Amino acid sequence: MKSANRELLDRLAAEYVLGTLRSRARRRFERWLLSPQVGALVKAWEERLAGLEPKLAPVTPPDAVWHGIEERLELRKMQRRPAARWLAIAASVAFFVVAGILLTYRPSVDVRQLTRTQESLLQADAQTIYWRVEVLGNHQELELHVENVYDLPAGKAHELWALPEGGAPVSLGLLPKTGEQRRVLTPAQQTALAGAKQIAVSLEPEGGSLTGAPTGPVLLVAPLSRV
Amino acid sequence: MNRIDTLPPEIELAQLLQRCAAQDSVAFRTLYDKTSPILFARLLRMLRRRAVAEEALQDVYVRIWQRAAQYEMGRGRALAWMVTIARYCAIDLMRRERLMLVSDDSLAEVADESAGESDGIEKPNNFDHCIGQLNDNTRKCLTLAFVEGRSHDEIARLTTSPLGSVKSWIRRGLLALKECLSAERQAT
Numbered sequence: 001m002k003s004a005n006r007e008l009l010d011r012l013a014a015e016y017v018l019g020t021l022r023s024r025a026r027r028r029f030e031r032w033l034l035s036p037q038v039g040a041l042v043k044a045w046e047e048r049l050a051g052l053e054p055k056l057a058p059v060t061p062p063d064a065v066w067h068g069i070e071e072r073l074e075l076r077k078m079q080r081r082p083a084a085r086w087l088a089i090a091a092s093v094a095f096f097v098v099a100g101i102l103l104t105y106r107p108s109v110d111v112r113q114l115t116r117t118q119e120s121l122l123q124a125d126a127q128t129i130y131w132r133v134e135v136l137g138n139h140q141e142l143e144l145h146v147e148n149v150y151d152l153p154a155g156k157a158h159e160l161w162a163l164p165e166g167g168a169p170v171s172l173g174l175l176p177k178t179g180e181q182r183r184v185l186t187p188a189q190q191t192a193l194a195g196a197k198q199i200a201v202s203l204e205p206e207g208g209s210l211t212g213a214p215t216g217p218v219l220l221v222a223p224l225s226r227v
Numbered sequence: 228m229n230r231i232d233t234l235p236p237e238i239e240l241a242q243l244l245q246r247c248a249a250q251d252s253v254a255f256r257t258l259y260d261k262t263s264p265i266l267f268a269r270l271l272r273m274l275r276r277r278a279v280a281e282e283a284l285q286d287v288y289v290r291i292w293q294r295a296a297q298y299e300m301g302r303g304r305a306l307a308w309m310v311t312i313a314r315y316c317a318i319d320l321m322r323r324e325r326l327m328l329v330s331d332d333s334l335a336e337v338a339d340e341s342a343g344e345s346d347g348i349e350k351p352n353n354f355d356h357c358i359g360q361l362n363d364n365t366r367k368c369l370t371l372a373f374v375e376g377r378s379h380d381e382i383a384r385l386t387t388s389p390l391g392s393v394k395s396w397i398r399r400g401l402l403a404l405k406e407c408l409s410a411e412r413q414a415t
Contacts, residue, residue, distance in 0.1 A: 014401040018372045019318050020379055026322065048408055050307055051354030052373040058264030059271060061284055066259060068285045073292055075252040166319045167290060168297055187250075188293055212297045 006037075013041035017049050027166075034161070034169055034200060034218045074187070114141055119227050120199050122220045130220065131175055133160070133199060136182075139190040142172060145180045150201075150219070152177065159204040161214060163221070164195035174208050175201060198223050240305035247295035255292055262306065263288070266313045273317040273376035283320050287313045307348045317376055357407035365400035368393055 009032070015021040016029050032038045070076060114137035122131040130150040134143040150158060158177075161169040170192030173183060185193065193199075202209070203216035240262065246254030266287055270280040290312050298308055358366060367386060371377040379397070383390040 011398065011401075014405070015397070018369065018397070018401065019314065019376050020372045020397060022318075022378055023322060026318070046307075046311055048351055048354075048405060049373055050348055051350040051358065052370060053307075053310060053348045054272065054374050056265075056268040056272060059268040060264045061267040061281060065263070065267075065281050065284050066256075069259070069288045069292075072285065072289055075255070164293075166315070168294055170293070188296070191289075191293055211299065 009038055010041050013038065014045050017042060017045040030166060031163070031198075031221070034163070034202070034214050036215055039213070073191075116143075116227055118224045120222045120224045122199070122201055122222045124220065131160075131201070133222075135193065135224065139185060139193045141182060141184050143180065143182045144176055146176055146178050149178065153203075155206050156216075157204050157206050157208060158201050158219070159208050159214070161200045161202060162189065162192040162196040163198045163200055164192045165197060167192070167195065169200065169214055171209065171212065172199070174204075193224075196224060237304050237306065240309075241298070244291075244295045244298045244305055244308075247292055248298070255288075258291075259288060262309055265306070266309060269310055269313050270317055272374065273314070274320065279320065283313070283316050286320070287316045290316065304349055310348060314373075314376070321376060351408050353408065357404055360407055361400050361403060362396075364388070364392075365396040365403075368396050369400050369404075372397065 012021060012025075012029050016026065021029055029038075033042065116134050116136055117138070118135035120133045120135075121129050122133065123129040129147040132145040132147055134145070135141075136143060144160075152158060158175040160172040160175050162172055163169050170189060172185065172189055172193070198221055200214070200218050200222075201220040202214035202218045204214070205216075209215050240258065243254045243258040243261075247258060263284065267280060267284050270283045270287070271277065274280045274283055287309075291309060294312070298305065358369075361369070364386070368382050371382045371385060377385065379390060379393055382388075382397075383393045386393065388396075
């Protein structure tokens with residue numbers, strides 16, 4: 001990074017953390033948070049400015065706030081009673097048995113039920129699309145198609161990220177090198193994807209980022225569009 | 228108003244965050260009970276209106292749950308990490324709602340406890356010395372921005388100073404603070 005660029009980025013990082021970087025400038029800067037260099041500048045400012053944190057008398061929020069959180073994250077569904085949990089385990093065993101049979105026998109019937117709701121083309125330019133990413137249903141699943149092979153150094157992998165508006169990137173797993181792949185998303189991935197207008201690809205160690213955040217260069221960023 | 232006499236140890240918060248990362252909703256509830264009065268006070272200080280702060284608090288905990296896996300134990304304090312999420316949420320909310328939070332006479336509903344260090348949030352070494360080196364105007368601008376979430380325009384109005392001066396005080400103040408803190412670090 002050139003020193004003039006670094007200085008500018010550091011100034012923006014400082015005002016981002018202070019809160020005076022606003023509106024479009026703030027949104028633009030948030031896109032750069034993917035970069036480890038910018039992330040480190042922001043972190044350093046967060047540590048410096050923590051000294052300004054005021055000491056406030058705590059205020060207990062009303063119960064309605066917790067109920068709202070519980071509802072938004074569907075936490076109640078996660079707190080199953082033991083009987084329900086055993087049923088769930090039985091159901092998932094049954095699912096894997098059925099899935100195993102389906103995979104083994106490769107049935108000719110189309111088992112897809114979710115419709116394609118969003119699409120994103122990860123491309124370097126108008127001509128070269130590397131991956132086509134399809135979002136199925138209400139963000140439950142992804143279908144990944146390799147259109148052109150993106151060169152990959154040995155010992156590295158391409159990792160896909162959801163970029164939730166105003167939030168940190170959330171990994172959607174590694175991208176296939178060839179062919180196509182379909183995958184089921186975890187609830188956290190679904191929420192991140194639902195709040196994202198863009199996805200990105202970064203270069204990571206084989207097996208994916210160890211930190212839960214992108215560590216390598218961001219290679220491609222693409223918008224998600226409704227279909 | 229409830230008063231929390233001692234904050235939960237940082238280790239406990241960090242462990243709760245780890246359990247949240249593993250989708251443990253019971254741990255999440257405990258984390259909420261222990262920290263929401265602190266974050267709510269912080270949000271009220273920035274957003275002022277109770278209803279808006281309540282909405283922001285929901286956003287904050289939704290984000291904490293979703294990002295718990297990104298919290299790295301040993302790197303940064305757990306409470307500081309959560310307070311930062313709360314501050315950014317409040318700024319986002321001001322941006323999204325285009326909230327007019329500028330009425331100069333609207334007093335913060337949250338009282339300052341004392342001028343001491345915030346519980347559980349570590350100040351950099353020599354922070355007090357370095358912030359003391361800045362002139363009064365600069366210190367006031369930085370505090371209005373960081374603590375109250377005020378924009379450049381609002382600070383200019385509140386301090387009856389030209390916008391250009393406010394921007395340059397802030398820019399120079401941040402730079403001076405950084406230099407002083409890094410000089411102090413090298414000296415120790």
